[in-house]
Amino acid sequence: MALRALVPNGFLLLRDNESCHCEPLAFALARSSKSFVIVTITGRENVLRRRYGGRCEGATFTRLDYQTTMERIHGKIVTYSPSCCILDCMDVFVDKFSVDVIAAFISRLKAKFPVIAVCPEASINEEEYNRLHAVANSVIRLQRRGNRSVSELVMYKKNGKRIKATEAFSINADLEIFTEKFEPSDVISAAASEKPSIAMDMEPELSEKELAARSQLNLPFTSQFKQSHLNKLRLADRKVRVGGQIIYTPDKEDDLDDSDPDEDLNL
Incomplete structure (x- = not known):
C-alpha cells in the first residue's frame, strides 16, 4: 500500500529521527478525519496551530501536564467522539506514566477510533519503542537517505500477515503526500555520481624499454x-x-x- 493512500486504522506508530521528523506526516495522515483530538503539552497548541492552521481548525486540543491522570485524559478524548486521535509529545507520556500503562491506554482508545502517536527516536529509547510497537497495527519509520525522505511502512493484518513497503515521499504545504518507489541502489548511485574522479597524476611515465623490463x-x-x-x-x-x-x-x-x-x- 502506498503511503499517500494509507488510512489510519487501529494504532499507527510513527518513529522518526533528528534528520527526518514525522510530525507533518501525522497531520497529513489525519487529513481524511472529519474531527480529531490532539493530546499535547501546554504551549504546543499555539505552535501546532501556527504550523498546520487549516488542518487544526476542526481539531480539539487536550492538555497533557504533570497533574493530569491517564483516566482523565481518556475520559476527555472519548467524550469528544473523534474520528481520529493524535498523541503528540509521547516522550512526556513516557516520563509521566510507565510504558505498560501507556500501551494499555492506547489499546482502549484504538478499539473506538484510530490513534496516531509520534514517537521521536531522540527522546524515546528502543526498549520503550518496542513495547509500544507490540500494540501497534501499523508502524512507519522515517529516515533520510541521501537527499530524500524515506518511509518504511509495516502493516499487521488480523490473520498475522505482514505488509511492508518502502517509499520516498514528500509533503507539500497543503499536507498532500507524494510518493515514489525507493530502491537502496538509488542512494548508492547518487553517492557515486557525486564523488569526484581522482586522476592518478603521480604515476611515473616509463619508456617502452622500461615497460618491457617491468x-x-x-x-x-x-x-x-x-x-x-x-x-x-x-x-x-x-x-x-x-x-x-x-x-x-x-x-x-x-x-x-x-x-x-x-x-x-x-x-
Missing part, C-alpha cells in the same frame, strides 16, 4: 606459483614448496640439546 620482472610474492619457479628460491639450501610448505635443514649453529641456552652465551 613486465618481465617476476616478483616472488606474485609470480612464483609453480614448483619449478620456487626451486629457484634458495635460503641456506632450503626449498620452498608449493602450498607454503618449508623444508627445514638444520644449521650447524643450531642449539638442539636440552641444556640451558644461556650456558651457550659467551659472557
